[in-house]
Every structure is written in structure tokens, then in C-alpha cells.
Amino acid sequence: MRVRLTALYSALFTISGAVLLTITYWLMRRSKWVIIVYDDSGPEIREHLERLRAAQLRALLTQFGFAFAVMVAISIALGWLVAGRVLRPLRTMTATIQQISARNVHERLAATGPRDEMKDLADTVDGLLGRLETALNAHKRFVANAAHELRTPLTLERALLEEILTDREAGLESYRATSERLLALSKDQGRLLEALLTLASSERGLDRQEPFDLSDLARQALDSAHLEADARGVRIDTRIAPAPSAGDPALAGRLVANLVDNAVHHNVTGGRIEVATGFRAGRAFVSVANTGPAIPPQQVGRLFEPFQRLGERTARSDGHHGLGLSIVRAIATAHGAAITAHALPDGGLSVEICFPTTAAPGDPHMPDTPQPHGLHTSATSSPGHRPNHPDR
Structure with a gap:
């Protein structure tokens, strides 16, 4: 980026300098000299002055070329310095971001200075880091809680199996009771895993509409x-x-x-x-x-x-x-x-x-539904009201 900015600055200066010198030289060539002759040697003096003017224009062109070359070199050096100063905040942000990991995601760029493109970029990155920190913390809590929820029934299953295996007097009824408890625990874990999968798939977003x-x-x-x-x-x-x-x-x-x-x-x-x-x-x-x-x-x-x-x-x-x-x-x-x-x-x-909604705005077939009366009003439905009865 610094090389490209330097090349851009130098190219702009080179083009503008070349145009300026060209216009200056063209105006010098078009300028008219006033020659006053007082004796009979007028033609010789006029020719001498014309040769002198041509020599001066060639010298001027050489000086212009030398000055132009020097200024191009200076513009390259200045462009390199200016590009480095412009990109210094970006390098600082890059170095800071490279040091941020899951262990120190709480750190921020906290850029200071005037409100410019670099400050906006730093604030945007800080906002992104904040959202990442929130997501990582939620992920850590979720994993810890899920591990705890799964560890408890697994421990209980192991305890039930060890209990029935170490009981030498256990009969058919004991095995049946233990099997029923293990089956209930297995169903519960299945529901938990299904809920976890649903939660994970929901957080990924929608695959269809x-x-x-x-x-x-x-x-x-x-x-x-x-x-x-x-x-x-x-x-x-x-x-x-x-x-x-x-x-x-x-x-x-x-x-x-x-x-x-x-x-x-x-x-x-x-x-x-x-x-x-x-x-x-x-x-x-x-x-x-x-x-x-x-x-x-x-x-x-x-x-x-x-x-x-x-x-x-x-x-x-x-x-x-x-x-x-x-x-x-x-x-x-x-x-x-x-x-x-x-x-x-x-x-x-x-x-x-x-x-x-998928209904068109102002659709006469979709009038606004009144607010529900709320739980404080009297009810006329019976316990466990079946929803296939007429709605009220």
C-alpha cells in the first residue's frame, strides 16, 4: 500500500510538473522580442539576436529538464514519507489486532484523534471485537452448562449400572427397575441433544424461505x-x-x-x-x-x-x-x-x-387483530380446551 501510494503521489506530481513546464516553455517561445536598430548593420544584429534567443531557449529547456528530474526524485522521497505517515495508524491497528486472541478479546483499539476514515475504521473494529467478546462469552457459558447437563445423567447412569452389578442378590425386578430408570435417562438425554441441535441450527440462520x-x-x-x-x-x-x-x-x-x-x-x-x-x-x-x-x-x-x-x-x-x-x-x-x-x-x-408478514400493506383481507383481553378477564373455556374447537 505504501509503494502504491508513493507511486500515485509521484505520478500526480510528474504529470502536473510536466504540464506546467510545457506550458511555460510554450509561452516563452511565443513571446515576441522588440529590436530597435540605429545603424546600417540592422540585419546582422537581428540574426545575432535570433541565434541568441534560440540558444537561451535551449538552455532554458535543459534547465527545465534538470529541475524536473530533481523534483521528481524529491517527490518520490516526499511521497514515501507522506504515505508512511498516512498509513501509520493502519499499521498500529494491524499490529494490535494481530495480538488479540480469545484470551484478550476484551482489548480495544481505542483510537483517538479527529473523526476521519481511520477513526471510523478503528471504531468499527472495536464494535466487531465487542460483538465477538459477547459471542465468545455466551459460547463459553453454553459449553460449560451443556457439559454440566450431560455429565450429571451420565454419572447417574454409571452409578445405577455399578449398583445393579455389585448387588449379588438383585433379581429380575431390580434389573427391570434399573432398566426403566436408564431408559428414562436416555430419553431425557435425547431430548436435550435434540434441543441443542435445534438451538445450534437456529443460530446459523435460515436455509430456506x-x-x-x-x-x-x-x-x-x-x-x-x-x-x-x-x-x-x-x-x-x-x-x-x-x-x-x-x-x-x-x-x-x-x-x-x-x-x-x-x-x-x-x-x-x-x-x-x-x-x-x-x-x-x-x-x-x-x-x-x-x-x-x-x-x-x-x-x-x-x-x-x-x-x-x-x-x-x-x-x-x-x-x-x-x-x-x-x-x-x-x-x-x-x-x-x-x-x-x-x-x-x-x-x-x-x-x-x-x-x-407476507400480506400486502393495506390488504382488506388482513384487518388488524384486536389486542388479547389478557389473563385478568373472566374465562369461559374449560380446562385443556382443545384448539380445534371454534376460536374465541
């Missing part, structure tokens, strides 16, 4: 969740309206299913869930609100981090691994959707996700 309707996905999720809702005595209210969007239908379906599953699982006996889909302000939305234990408002954002749970329940006791809402966030981000979540005053959580 296909149309889907959030209302259809919500009905499917409610169909799958009604058995657990019935068992817990949880009442489901639905306000399902068309909500067309586009993206990966499988991932979007997982998002809605995780929202509903989270609302059912983290509820109270005899509690309520409200599921709504529709079209508002030019975007398709799905919202799920549920009663449940009180959630500190400052802890709501933490629920969307991997392996984060509130309360004392663990993956070994409730079969959930704290990945549901983190998968929801990853899928929403991949679809360019906005998430709004807040804790309800009487306990529970309300989550609304707005997707880009």
Missing part, C-alpha cells in the same frame, strides 16, 4: 399440549386469527410449540393460558400468556439464556433443561422477528413475537 401461517402452527402446538394441560387442570383460551409470514415452517412451529409448552409446564394447578395470533401494524404476531409463579421483572431477560431456570426445579426433576425460551429467541432472531416479554403482576409470563 417458505410461507406459513402462525395460526396453523398455534393450533398444532395446542393439539400437542392439551394432554399435559388436562393433567394439570390448566385452562386454555385462544384468539386465533390468520397471521401469514415466511421462513422455515419447521423452526417456526418449534418456536410456537416451545412457547405453549413453557406456558403449560411453568403454570399452577388450575391456572390459565391465553394463546393469540393475528395481524397488527403490518406484522404477524403470536402471543402466549400464562399464570404461574411470580417472576421478578429484572429476571425476565435471563429466562431467554440457555440453561436458565427460576426456582429450585432442575432438569433431573422436571424433564426440562432450560432451553425452551433460548430456542425461541434464536428462531425469532433468525426470522427477523421482535420479541416482547414481561412478567405479569399476579404471576406468570407474557411473550409476544412479531414476524415480518
Whole structure:
């Protein structure tokens, strides 16, 4: 880069200097001399003066050429110095960036000086390093938590196997009971690995764009969740309206299913869930609100981090691994959707996700859906309301 800048500076000076000297020489040749002759030897004097003028022009041309060559050499030297000074901040940034690794990604260029292209570049690199630091820290936490979640059931499986192998009086019933516990642990690990794969695939972004309707996905999720809702005595209210969007239908379906599953699982006996889909302000939305234990408002954002749970329940006791809402966030981000979540005053959580819609603006067939009434209103649905009944 320094060589190219030096060549550019020198070329500009050479061209401009050559043009200037050419114009100067051309003007000198066109200038007229005034000769006054007072005796009879006028023609000889005129010829002598013409020869003198030609000699002076040749000397001037030689001097111009010498001066031009000297200035070209000087311009090359000055161009090299100026290019080095211009590129000095870039070399400093390059050396600093080369020293940054995963161990010191917290370091920044912190460039000072006037607001120019170099300062903008340094600030852009600092922003990139900040995002990388955040991603690396999240990756470290995720790996540590995942290793912990997988280590516990593996340790338990080993303990169960050692227990049954060292018990010489163990009979068929003991082997059967141990096998059933091992099978349950295996299923739980399978669900964990499936959740981890879904989370990883969501964070990579979308591989395809296909149309889907959030209302259809919500009905499917409610169909799958009604058995657990019935068992817990949880009442489901639905306000399902068309909500067309586009993206990966499988991932979007997982998002809605995780929202509903989270609302059912983290509820109270005899509690309520409200599921709504529709079209508002030019975007398709799905919202799920549920009663449940009180959630500190400052802890709501933490629920969307991997392996984060509130309360004392663990993956070994409730079969959930704290990945549901983190998968929801990853899928929403991949679809360019906005998430709004807040804790309800009487306990529970309300989550609304707005997707880009495929409906044309002002489409008369897509009127804005009214806001859900909320969990504080009276309900007319029965516990475990099946979503294939008429929506209300």
C-alpha cells in the first residue's frame, strides 16, 4: 500500500510538473522580442539576436529538464514519507489486532484523534471485537452448562449400572427397575441433544424461505399440549386469527410449540393460558400468556439464556433443561422477528413475537387483530380446551 501510494503521489506530481513546464516553455517561445536598430548593420544584429534567443531557449529547456528530474526524485522521497505517515495508524491497528486472541478479546483499539476514515475504521473494529467478546462469552457459558447437563445423567447412569452389578442378590425386578430408570435417562438425554441441535441450527440462520401461517402452527402446538394441560387442570383460551409470514415452517412451529409448552409446564394447578395470533401494524404476531409463579421483572431477560431456570426445579426433576425460551429467541432472531416479554403482576409470563408478514400493506383481507383481553378477564373455556374447537 505504501509503494502504491508513493507511486500515485509521484505520478500526480510528474504529470502536473510536466504540464506546467510545457506550458511555460510554450509561452516563452511565443513571446515576441522588440529590436530597435540605429545603424546600417540592422540585419546582422537581428540574426545575432535570433541565434541568441534560440540558444537561451535551449538552455532554458535543459534547465527545465534538470529541475524536473530533481523534483521528481524529491517527490518520490516526499511521497514515501507522506504515505508512511498516512498509513501509520493502519499499521498500529494491524499490529494490535494481530495480538488479540480469545484470551484478550476484551482489548480495544481505542483510537483517538479527529473523526476521519481511520477513526471510523478503528471504531468499527472495536464494535466487531465487542460483538465477538459477547459471542465468545455466551459460547463459553453454553459449553460449560451443556457439559454440566450431560455429565450429571451420565454419572447417574454409571452409578445405577455399578449398583445393579455389585448387588449379588438383585433379581429380575431390580434389573427391570434399573432398566426403566436408564431408559428414562436416555430419553431425557435425547431430548436435550435434540434441543441443542435445534438451538445450534437456529443460530446459523435460515436455509430456506417458505410461507406459513402462525395460526396453523398455534393450533398444532395446542393439539400437542392439551394432554399435559388436562393433567394439570390448566385452562386454555385462544384468539386465533390468520397471521401469514415466511421462513422455515419447521423452526417456526418449534418456536410456537416451545412457547405453549413453557406456558403449560411453568403454570399452577388450575391456572390459565391465553394463546393469540393475528395481524397488527403490518406484522404477524403470536402471543402466549400464562399464570404461574411470580417472576421478578429484572429476571425476565435471563429466562431467554440457555440453561436458565427460576426456582429450585432442575432438569433431573422436571424433564426440562432450560432451553425452551433460548430456542425461541434464536428462531425469532433468525426470522427477523421482535420479541416482547414481561412478567405479569399476579404471576406468570407474557411473550409476544412479531414476524415480518407476507400480506400486502393495506390488504382488506388482513384487518388488524384486536389486542388479547389478557389473563385478568373472566374465562369461559374449560380446562385443556382443545384448539380445534371454534376460536374465541
